[in-house]
Amino acid sequence: MGLLGSNDLKEQQKINELELKINREKQKLDKKLTRQKILLGAFLVDALESNSVEDLKKYTADNLLDFLTRQTDKDLMADLVKELKERADSKNNNKTKTDT
Template identity: 80%
Template sequence: MSLLGGNDLKEKQKINELELKINREKQKLDKKLTRQKILLGTFLIDALENDAVDGLKEYTADHLLGFLTRKGDKVLMADLVKGLEKIKT
């Protein structure tokens, strides 16, 4: 046993345990935020399908593609926007 750093192994183990705990908590938070986004999206889809909010379809059709930044996302949502545009005209 060295005179210096005799407890280094225990301290490193403690740090590793704390890092694991932090990562688990981050994963829980990420899952919670994802669930909130899914529920909000479901709520908005329901509002769009049932025309529950005046102007929501028009607003979505006019602004959704401009909000998206990824080309793949824009392609994915293009049919939805076209469907909304047909309804608003």
């Protein structure tokens, strides 16, 4: 390769190094976003389990399946939604009984 080819090779090597660096940074960002989603999910599960937010169970039961787009995800969450509806309904029934 003469004088001209060695410069091209060095430039290609620099490009490859930069692409690797970009990919590493993308992976770090993806991991960060995934961790944020997991923590937010854990927070919401805790709020649902402790019933700390008024009508969150009902809202989740009414809207979660519409939010999901993949049928496999809907199938996965169907039992949870059913349980949330039952708990929200029993809470509303108990509230109605005590109000009368």
